[in-house]
Structure formats: structure tokens, C-alpha cells
Amino acid sequence: MxxxxxxxxxxxxxxxxxxxxxxxxxxxxxxxxFIIAFVTALxxxxxxxxxxxxxxxxxxxEFSAGFVxxxxxxxxxxxxxxxxxxxxxxxxxxxxxxxxxxxxxxQTGMSLNMHPVSCVALGTITACFGGVIRDISLSNIxxxxxxxxxxxxxxLGGAVFFILLKLDVPKIPVEITCLVTIVVFRLLSVKxxxxxxxxxxxxxxxx
Amino acid sequence: MxxxxxxxxxxxxxxxxxxxxxxxxxxxxxxxxFIIAFVTALxxxxxxxxxxxxxxxxxxxEFSAGFVxxxxxxxxxxxxxxxxxxxxxxxxxxxxxxxxxxxxxxQTGMSLNMHPVSCVALGTITACFGGVIRDISLSNIxxxxxxxxxxxxxxLGGAVFFILLKLDVPKIPVEITCLVTIVVFRLLSVKxxxxxxxxxxxxxxxx
Amino acid sequence: MxxxxxxxxxxxxxxxxxxxxxxxxxxxxxxxxFIIAFVTALxxxxxxxxxxxxxxxxxxxEFSAGFVxxxxxxxxxxxxxxxxxxxxxxxxxxxxxxxxxxxxxxQTGMSLNMHPVSCVALGTITACFGGVIRDISLSNIxxxxxxxxxxxxxxLGGAVFFILLKLDVPKIPVEITCLVTIVVFRLLSVKxxxxxxxxxxxxxxxx
Numbered sequence: 346m347x348x349x350x351x352x353x354x355x356x357x358x359x360x361x362x363x364x365x366x367x368x369x370x371x372x373x374x375x376x377x378x379f380i381i382a383f384v385t386a387l388x389x390x391x392x393x394x395x396x397x398x399x400x401x402x403x404x405x406x407e408f409s410a411g412f413v414x415x416x417x418x419x420x421x422x423x424x425x426x427x428x429x430x431x432x433x434x435x436x437x438x439x440x441x442x443x444x445x446x447x448x449x450x451x452q453t454g455m456s457l458n459m460h461p462v463s464c465v466a467l468g469t470i471t472a473c474f475g476g477v478i479r480d481i482s483l484s485n486i487x488x489x490x491x492x493x494x495x496x497x498x499x500x501l502g503g504a505v506f507f508i509l510l511k512l513d514v515p516k517i518p519v520e521i522t523c524l525v526t527i528v529v530f531r532l533l534s535v536k537x538x539x540x541x542x543x544x545x546x547x548x549x550x551x552x
Numbered sequence: 553m554x555x556x557x558x559x560x561x562x563x564x565x566x567x568x569x570x571x572x573x574x575x576x577x578x579x580x581x582x583x584x585x586f587i588i589a590f591v592t593a594l595x596x597x598x599x600x601x602x603x604x605x606x607x608x609x610x611x612x613x614e615f616s617a618g619f620v621x622x623x624x625x626x627x628x629x630x631x632x633x634x635x636x637x638x639x640x641x642x643x644x645x646x647x648x649x650x651x652x653x654x655x656x657x658x659q660t661g662m663s664l665n666m667h668p669v670s671c672v673a674l675g676t677i678t679a680c681f682g683g684v685i686r687d688i689s690l691s692n693i694x695x696x697x698x699x700x701x702x703x704x705x706x707x708l709g710g711a712v713f714f715i716l717l718k719l720d721v722p723k724i725p726v727e728i729t730c731l732v733t734i735v736v737f738r739l740l741s742v743k744x745x746x747x748x749x750x751x752x753x754x755x756x757x758x759x
Numbered sequence: 760m761x762x763x764x765x766x767x768x769x770x771x772x773x774x775x776x777x778x779x780x781x782x783x784x785x786x787x788x789x790x791x792x793f794i795i796a797f798v799t800a801l802x803x804x805x806x807x808x809x810x811x812x813x814x815x816x817x818x819x820x821e822f823s824a825g826f827v828x829x830x831x832x833x834x835x836x837x838x839x840x841x842x843x844x845x846x847x848x849x850x851x852x853x854x855x856x857x858x859x860x861x862x863x864x865x866q867t868g869m870s871l872n873m874h875p876v877s878c879v880a881l882g883t884i885t886a887c888f889g890g891v892i893r894d895i896s897l898s899n900i901x902x903x904x905x906x907x908x909x910x911x912x913x914x915l916g917g918a919v920f921f922i923l924l925k926l927d928v929p930k931i932p933v934e935i936t937c938l939v940t941i942v943v944f945r946l947l948s949v950k951x952x953x954x955x956x957x958x959x960x961x962x963x964x965x966x
Contacts, residue, residue: 371904373904374954374955374956375955375956376908376910376911376955377903377904377955380903380904380910381904391810395602395607395809395810396598396602396607396608396609396612397607397608397609397612398605398607398608398812400809400810400811400812401810401811401812402810402811405810405811405873405877405880405881406873406874406877408874408876459612459613460613460615462615463612463613466612467612477689481688481689481895482891482895482901482904483900483904484691484898484900486690486691487689489584489587490578490580490584490587490588490689490690494583496583496587497583540581541581541582541583541584542581542582602809602814603805603809603814603815603816603819604814604815604816604819605812605814605815666819666820667820667822669822670819670820673819674819684896688895688896691898693897693898694896696791696794697785697787697791697794697795697896697897701790703790703794704790747788748788748789748790748791749788749789
């Protein structure tokens with residue numbers, strides 16, 4: 346439980362900072378920036394909890410998550426003048442959040458004795474859908490649907506998690522390997538421009 | 553129950569193929585295409601189940617729906633090179649899905665002893681909102697809000713369903729008539745460019 | 760309870776008319792206009808009820824809310840030819856709805872013995888998210904994220920509500936002051952172009 350809380354805090358902080366920089370790119374005001382940071386950080390977990398019936402959602406009663414978002418937003422805003430490349434900062438914190446929140450979602454599924462496939466689905470939803478809501482709110486095409494490998498990274502990390510677990514690797518190394526796999530794979534895939542095959546080679550698509 | 557399953561499978565397959573072709577028009581990669589097929593096929597039913605409190609949602613525990621989406625996506629991708637008009641294929645399978653999922657939603661409402669108006673509302677939500685989520689995700693203006701008759705077709709089909717039921721027509725012919733009404737009316741309305749009256753005749757609207 | 764119903768009806772009617780004029784600006788057909796009015800009026804409350812687990816959502820069983828939307832849409836459509844400035848009408852009714860629905864959300868939270876911060880969050884969600892769904896559906900950038908003070912107005916009104924309550928002001932004057940604060944502050948903020956500080960002064964933002 347305590348370990349769950351720590352990874353939740355790190356994931357929330359990372360996604361809040363990613364959301365703050367995404368909002369800055371669109372010139373939102375301070376309050377709009379906070380809301381975007383909030384939905385980026387808590388949107389995926391909220392969708393997960395609604396889908397599994399874990400309502401009322403926790404952040405309506407416990408303010409720790411909202412507090413982490415607030416502090417992270419302020420930190421992100423404070424450091425903006427030191428940063429010359431918003432996009433790289435966004436990418437870095439987004440990758441951290443992706444790893445930690447995939448793990449949070451997998452653990453949520455395991456605590457409900459769900460099938461590994463369901464656990465990985467919950468991990469992917471937790472990690473990816475905050476960013477989807479953020480991108481739709483900012484009128485961007487969601488990152489998840491663009492050419493970059495995104496949700497696939499979460500599924501890969503989830504597969505690593507359950508394969509190692511089957512091999513009787515202890516829980517802490519399994520979690521760390523899952524985390525590192527996702528963060529590193531995500532960063533490498535952007536740096537080297539890896540992408541999945543597209544399906545429109547045979548013709549020029551319409552509109 | 554068995555009959556419900558069969559119509560669910562057909563609706564899921566049809567909407568998955570429609571989603572696959574919508575994703576192809578936007579040049580998504582293979583995984584993005586699968587996700588779009590998934591939300592098109594299961595998004596409406598998921599929203600319905602969340603609104604009526606039927607959670608955890610079924611597809612998190614039973615993988616048959618996800619399997620149908622996967623197979624349908626692969627079939628859609630395999631046949632793409634034989635097809636010269638993505639738009640017509642999308643329209644055809646979308647119409648099939650519209651009919652079957654309206655029926656699924658109506659049956660869900662009836663199994664909860666809901667009022668016919670509520671049943672038709674659930675049928676319309678089940679049939680239409682997967683496509684709304686698909687269109688918003690792909691940054692298209694949702695089909696449902698464009699000039700074509702769309703949600704109205706589901707309501708028409710639902711009205712036919714409950715009128716025939718009141719007239720003591722047996723259940724199977726009622727279901728088939730409802731299905732045929734929706735699919736045929738949808739295809740005809742596109743072919744002959746039927747549309748509801750707009751409300752902006754008196755002035756040139758601003759932006 | 761009776762007072763809750765009255766403010767719900769006024770809020771629903773105001774947001775329906777706001778939604779109707781937003782739909783007219785986009786030239787939707789009659790049914791699309793009704794759907795937009797419906798999601799504008801009931802979307803925020805629906806999200807609130809899903810987040811706190813108050814499902815099945817009420818409007819699936821009680822048709823009074825849908826009836827208010829229908830009548831308001833017809834009224835909005837009927838008066839359109841008398842109106843020369845859609846934008847001002849939209850703004851006026853949106854402000855009324857914002858005030859009444861913030862109050863509805865606060866009362867929902869209080870009836871569940873929630874913390875004042877949670878009550879204000881529920882009020883803000885109830886008041887703001889119908890408009891967010893409306894704007895995303897119409898492919899507009901949500902008003903809440905633009906430069907105008909919007910959600911902040913709800914939070915201000917909520918703060919006024921709980922400060923007066925702590926000072927032992929009776930309930931009815933507290934509610935009226937909260938309402939007036941929100942509506943007047945919203946209208947003034949648009950008229951005098953008030954806005955929160957932005958955070959992009961130091962550099963020209965990318966894309």
C-alpha cells in the first residue's frame with residue numbers, strides 16, 4: 346500500500362508537469378493550466394475507477410492527489426524560464442508518468458484478482474487516457490493515435506511484468522524492471538523515431 | 553441471452569470494421585487502428601453500462617468482445633487492397649452496427665424493466681456513442697452532428713420496435729423489422745441525401 | 760428538495776438555450792440541436808453523478824429534465840429570428856446556468872456530507888463540464904480553457920457560499936448571494952475582458 350502511494354505520487358507529479366508544459370504551449374491562463382495538469386494526472390485513473398466501479402472516485406475525498414498536482418504545476422511554471430525546449434521536457438515527464446501509472450493500473454487489477462490481460466488493460470488505460478483527455482481538451486490529435494509508439498509501450502511493460510512474475514522473480518525487481526522498460530523504451534522510440542507499421546502503403550488515402 | 557450474444561457479435565464486428573476503415577483514412581498505425589476499432593465497437597456499450605451502473609464493464613473480464621474486435625480489424629486490414637472506396641465500406645458496416653447495437657441497447661433497457669423511452673435512449677446511446685468517441689479521437693466532427701440523419705434513425709427503429717410490440721407481434725419478427733428499418737433507412741438516407749430541416753435559414757450564421 | 764428542483768429546472772432551461780444557440784452557430788439540424796442542448800444541460804450533472812457513483816443516472820428514469828430541455832430548445836429556436844446577436848444570448852443564458860448549476864452541485868455534495876472543497880469541486884464540475892462536452896462535440900476549443908474567467912467564477916461563488924455559511928447567514932440568503940455573485944461576476948468579466956494572468960510572457964510559445 347505504501348509502495349503504491351509512492352508510485353502514485355511520482356506518476357501524478359510527472360504527468361502534472363507534462364500537462365503544465367502542454368498547457369503552456371497553448372498559452373492557457375493559470376487556472377486552465379492547473380485543470381489541464383489535473384486531468385492529465387488524474388484522468389486515466391478516474392476512467393479506470395469508473396470502469397471498474399470504484400466510485401466515488403478517491404480524489405473527491407482525499408486531497409493529497411490534488412495537492413501534488415498543485416505543487417507540481419507551480420514547480421513546472423517556476424522553472425519554465427530556465428527551459429529552452431518545452432517539447433523535450435513534456436516528453437521526459439510524460440515517459441516517467443507512463444511507467445509509474447502503468448504499474449499503478451496493473452497493481453489495481455491484481456488487487457481485484459483480475460486476469461493478467463485485464464491488469465495490463467487497466468495499466469494502459471491508467472497511463473494513457475489522462476493524456477488523451479488532455480490532448481482532446483487542447484484540440485490536439487491525441488499522441489496515442491499518432492505515429493509514435495505510445496500505448497504499445499505500456500503493453501510491452503505489462504508483458505515484461507507478468508513474464509517475470511511467472512518466472513518467480515520477486516515483486517520489487519519485477520516492478521522496477523517494468524518501470525525501466527517503459528520509460529527507456531518510450532524515450533528510445535521517440536529519439537530513434539521507431540514506429541509500428543502503418544497500413545496505408547498500398548494507396549493514397551482519402552481526406 | 554443467446555440471441556443477445558449473436559447480435560452483439562455481429563454489431564461488434566460491423567463497428568470494428570467501420571472503425572478500421574475510419575482509422576485507415578487517417579493513416580494510423582496498426583495498434584492505433586485496433587484501439588479505434590475497439591472504442592468504435594465497445595464505446596457506446598461502455599457509456600451505457602457506466603450510466604446505468606453496470607460496472608465493472610464486461611469487456612474487462614470477458615475477452616470475447618476484444619477477440620471479435622481483433623479478428624474484425626485483421627479482416628478489415630486484409631481486404632483493404634480489394635476495396636476502392638473506403639467511404640462506402642465504412643458507411644455499410646456502420647449501418648449494420650447501428651441496427652444491431654440499437655437492438656442490444658433496447659434489450660438491455662427491457663431486461664431492467666425500463667420505460668420504452670428509456671430503452672430507446674439506451675439503444676441510441678449504445679449505437680451512436682462509439683462512433684462519437686471514434687470521431688472525436690480522430691479529430692473529425694462527429695457524424696452524429698453532421699447533416700446526415702443518424703441518431704434519428706435509431707429512434708425511428710426503436711419506435712417501430714415498441715409499436716409492433718404493442719400490437720402483439722412476436723419478438724423475433726419485431727427484432728428483425730427493427731433491424732431492417734434502421735439499416736435500410738440509414739443507407740437510403742445517405743444515398744438520397746435526406747436530412748432533417750436545419751434552423752438557420754433566416755440569417756447567415758456567424759462562425 | 761423542492762428548492763433543489765426549482766434551481767435544477769432554471770439551470771437546465773438556461774443551459775439548454777445556451778446550447779441551442781451554440782448549435783445554431785454551427786448550422787446543426789433540429790435533432791443535432793436538441794442533442795447539443797441536452798448534453799450542455801445534463802452533461803455536467805451526469806459526469807458528477809458517475810464520479811460519485813449515483814447511478815443509474817436520473818434522466819434515464821425521470822423524463823422531466825429531458826422535457827425541460829425539449830421545451831427550452833423549442834423556445835430558443837422560436838425566438839431566434841428576433842435576436843440579432845447569438846453570442847450575447849449564449850453568454851447570458853450560459854451565465855445563468857453557471858450560477859444555478861454550481862449551486863446544484865454544492866447542494867449535492869452537502870447532502871453527502873462532503874468537505875466544502877469537494878462540494879465546490881462538484882459544483883464546478885456540474886456547472887462547467889456540460890459546456891466542455893458541448894464545445895468538444897462542436898469542435899470548438901472549450902470555453903473553460905480560453906482566456907475568459909470561467910471555472911474560476913464557480914470557485915469564487917462556492918467560496919462565497921461557504922464563507923457566508925460559516926458566518927451563520929441563513930441558507931436562502933447564502934444561496935441567493937452565491938447565485939448573484941456567479942452570474943454578475945461572469946457577465947462583468949466578459950464585458951470588461953477580465954482574465955487571469957497567462958504564463959507565456961517570457962517567450963514566444965511553440966505551435
